[in-house]
Amino acid sequence: MNSWVQAPSTAQALVLRSQIVLAAAAGRANQQIAADLKVPQVTVGKWRRSFAALGLDGLCDAPRSGRPPKHDAAVWQKVQTLACQRPESQGRWTVRTLARKVGLPHSTVHAILNASKLQPHRIRTFTFSPDPEFEPKLLDIVGLYLNPPENALVLCIDEKPGIQALDRTQPLLPLRAKKPQSWTNEYVRHGTQTMIAALEIATGKVVAHVRNRRTSVNFLRFMNNVVRAYPDRILHVVVDNLNIHKNLAARRWLGRNLRAEPRVEIALPGGRGAAGPRQC
Numbered sequence: 156m157n158s159w160v161q162a163p164s165t166a167q168a169l170v171l172r173s174q175i176v177l178a179a180a181a182g183r184a185n186q187q188i189a190a191d192l193k194v195p196q197v198t199v200g201k202w203r204r205s206f207a208a209l210g211l212d213g214l215c216d217a218p219r220s221g222r223p224p225k226h227d228a229a230v231w232q233k234v235q236t237l238a239c240q241r242p243e244s245q246g247r248w249t250v251r252t253l254a255r256k257v258g259l260p261h262s263t264v265h266a267i268l269n270a271s272k273l274q275p276h277r278i279r280t281f282t283f284s285p286d287p288e289f290e291p292k293l294l295d296i297v298g299l300y301l302n303p304p305e306n307a308l309v310l311c312i313d314e315k316p317g318i319q320a321l322d323r324t325q326p327l328l329p330l331r332a333k334k335p336q337s338w339t340n341e342y343v344r345h346g347t348q349t350m351i352a353a354l355e356i357a358t359g360k361v362v363a364h365v366r367n368r369r370t371s372v373n374f375l376r377f378m379n380n381v382v383r384a385y386p387d388r389i390l391h392v393v394v395d396n397l398n399i400h401k402n403l404a405a406r407r408w409l410g411r412n413l414r415a416e417p418r419v420e421i422a423l424p425g426g427r428g429a430a431g432p433r434q435c
Contacts, residue, residue, distance in 0.1 A: 172202045172214040179203050226263070233257055234267045238275045248275040296422055299391055300356055307389040309356040310381065314397070316369045320345035351377045353392075371399040375408050382412060382419060393422040 159165045159173045171192065178188045185203070189196040205213035234257055242248055242256075250268070253275070254261040268275070286292070303309045324341040328334075351374065352363040362384060366373040382390065394400045400421075412419040 168216075169214060172206075175199050175202045176206045176214070226259075226267075230257075230259070231267055231271070234259070234264055235271050235273060238268060238271075238273045247278065250276075296393060299393065299422065303357065304389065304391065307391055308385055309391045309393065311354045311356060311393045312352070312377075312381075313395065314349055314351050314369050314374075316349040317347045318350060320348050349373070353377075353381055369399070371402055371404050374399045375404060378408065378419075390419045391422065392419060 157173075157177070160170050160177070171194065174192060175188055175194075175198075178191070179185075179199075183191075185196050185199045189199045192199075202214065207213075234253065237253060237256060238248055242252065245252065250265050251261045253268075254264040257264065299309055321342045322345060323338045324343055325339045328337045330336045346367075349366050349369040350363055351366065351369075352361050354361050362381065364377050364380065366377075378392075381392075399405065409419065409421055
């Protein structure tokens with residue numbers, strides 16, 4: 156109890172009650188304690204009786220019921236039910252649109268949603284694969300990432316099509332004292348470009364080429380450049396299930412590289428091809 160009185164973080168009400176009990180333990184009367192601590196004598200008697208009955212727990216405030224709830228369970232259930240349903244005229248609920256729907260202040264609806272841990276403004280995407288062999292393919296890919304074969308290089312290749320090639324109508328204004336670099340909001344379109352990139356899983360290095368279109372010819376040219384860039388390594392290439400990754404031209408290219416050095420193995424989400432690539 157002395158530590159409560161001396162600790163700077165102790166609530167002042169608890170400090171006062173502790174001082175009352177310590178003074179009483181020293182043999183001082185209620186009237187003298189009240190005069191020294193400048194509190195009513197009835198307060199001294201209250202906390203002495205509470206400590207005598209409950210010990211240290213008697214010095215803490217009893218839990219209070221608080222103000223009765225303004226809205227009953229039916230109102231809470233109505234707000235919770237609507238928040239979990241898709242609105243008819245918009246993509247998702249906001250606090251204010253939901254408040255107008257149920258006829259409550261938006262602050263009340265916000266409090267109900269917070270207490271219910273509902274977040275109708277947030278959307279999280281997920282993907283479900285209908286492939287019955289998805290799990291073994293997933294394990295094969297993850298295993299390739301986590302434990303790559305010895306003396307081999309794992310590459311993850313993907314395309315980013317439709318990148319806008321934009322240019323500003325005026326020259327950039329350089330950085331100056333108290334003024335950041337700036338450019339005009341007006342721009343000129345130069346069509347779109349496709350970027351093909353290969354990510355080295357082990358190092359994070361990216362090899363990228365920019366092409367006008369995403370075609371099988373451009374993809375295989377990029378693959379030829381990748382093979383030439385790593386002449387003495389066995390390559391394990393992970394690609395998605397795009398048609399240009401598994402068409403006849405791609406399988407012929409793979410067949411040639413499986414017989415050459417370095418040997419190339421491709422992980423595809425699709426079925427096993429005639430050239431016998433690694434399937435994941």
